[in-house]
Amino acid sequence: MARGAAVVVAAAAVLSGCSDGGASGTASQAASAATEAASAAASAASEAGAALASASAEAGRKLDQIKGGAHAKADVKLGAVADESGGRKAAPVTVTNPTSESHTYAVQVNFKDTKGNLLDTVVVTVSDVPGGGSKNATALSNRGLSGDAVTSVARAVRY
The missing domain is CATH 1.20.58 (Methane Monooxygenase Hydroxylase; Chain G, domain 1)
Structure with missing residues (x-):
């Protein structure tokens, strides 16, 4: 800034x-x-x-409110960032549940500029991901972000 x-x-x-x-x-x-x-x-x-x-x-x-959850960053993949209305950014989130039971995931997605500066962060909840299956969601920035943005999974919890 x-x-x-x-x-x-x-x-x-x-x-x-x-x-x-x-x-x-x-x-x-x-x-x-x-x-x-x-x-x-x-x-x-x-x-x-x-x-x-x-x-x-x-x-x-x-994320801290979730009790008894397991770290699950490896279960989450992010897609390419797209521009949405109002300058907001959106990124597809795919969660693959490696367990045999259905679980809900809370995924913290960071939006950064191309230099690595944090621009925004959001938590996406992906409910009822079936055991051995996958489910998709979208991470949408809280506000308009200018320029190019890249995403990363900061934290993910399976519960």
């Missing part, structure tokens, strides 16, 4: 420099616009950081 703030500040300074206000007016307008842009970018970064922290905490709470 810091890089985004720098771009906004630079763009505001360039755009402000195009006014007809004279040299001293242009400099003060550019400084004012840059300050406003930096403030807006910092606010947006703060909101995004708070939303991510909230999503991460909620995902952790959901």
Whole structure:
């Protein structure tokens, strides 16, 4: 987000420099616009950081509430990320149950940018996966995400 703030500040300074206000007016307008842009970018970064922290905490709470579950990351495969309406990202989730009994799975899916920075995290519940069978679901980001995203299974619990 810091890089985004720098771009906004630079763009505001360039755009402000195009006014007809004279040299001293242009400099003060550019400084004012840059300050406003930096403030807006910092606010947006703060909101995004708070939303991510909230999503991460909620995902952790959901998985921590499951008692008697087994770690099951190896049972989960993720497909290619697709764009959805509103900028949200979606990824197919396939769960294969290697046991002989039906189980429910809770899968925490992380959405990251191509540099590995965490953008969002969600928990997908896949109910009643038959023993020896598979079941599909979709992980949908909580909010719009810009740019390309990749997914990974952070945690998976079979219960």
